Amino acid sequence: MSTPGQKVAVITGASQGIGASLVDAYRKLGYAVVATSRSIAPSQDPNILTIQGDIADPATAERVAGAAIERFGRIDTLVNNAGIFIAKPFTDYTQADYDAVTGVNLTGFFRITQLAVEQMLRQGCGHVVQLTTSLVDHAMSAVTSVLASLTKGGLQSATKALAIEYASRGIRSNAVSLGIIKTPLNPEEYHKTLAALHPIGRMGEVGDIVGAVIYLENAPFVTGEILHVDGGQSAGH
DSSP, X not given: OOOTTOOEEEEEXXXXXXXXXXXXXXXXXXXXEEEEETTOOOOSOTTEEEEEOOTTSHHHHHHHHHHHHXXXXXXXXXXEXXXXXXXXXXXXXXXXXXHHHHIIIXXXXXXXXXXXXXXXXXXXXXXXXXXXXXXXXXXXXXXXXXXXXXXXXXXXXXXXXXXXXXXXXXXXXXXXXXXXXXXXXXXXGGHHHHHTTXXXXXXXXXXXXXXXXXXXXXXXXOOSOEEEESXXXXXXX
């Protein structure tokens, strides 16, 4: 069990990159963390519970939420960080691409968020954060991204709908809309090209995104916000 009064964060896509850094950041805030991804390793920290599974499978969501409540007794924050990005010309997407992207980005969001919000309603408080992409607001010819826009655009709209549906019941919903971030998903040989896509002239760092999520965590008057952390991408070029 967690210590009395200890808050609990659930983080998806938590084995590397932004997700792994979010686990560290929430632990530094004193939260217990339930961290899930397909390949996540066990943690030596008694306040971190790791659960392997594909978030696209609703059974994974059931296991994660159930374990959070059984082990720590509550869910205060859910960070929907898991995501897949497949860049292809629209007519080249296969059914397998469609299933993979919608599975993680939409289905993966849907069930875990339902379960988390049910628990937050029992508590009378909570916070849900989605990670989306600035391509939703500002498409670029250099990055073919219809499946990303279809799914992350849905998350962005759902973020606002959740915020309004639960505003009077103590639950906040926000999103961080990313530019292109230096993570293991972006090989170093592409960094110069990717940096040039941002008006600021560089890629984002993982710490830029973690800082934005933690800002939202500590901002009780902010809900329904799409916080762009994208080097100016969404503003224009």
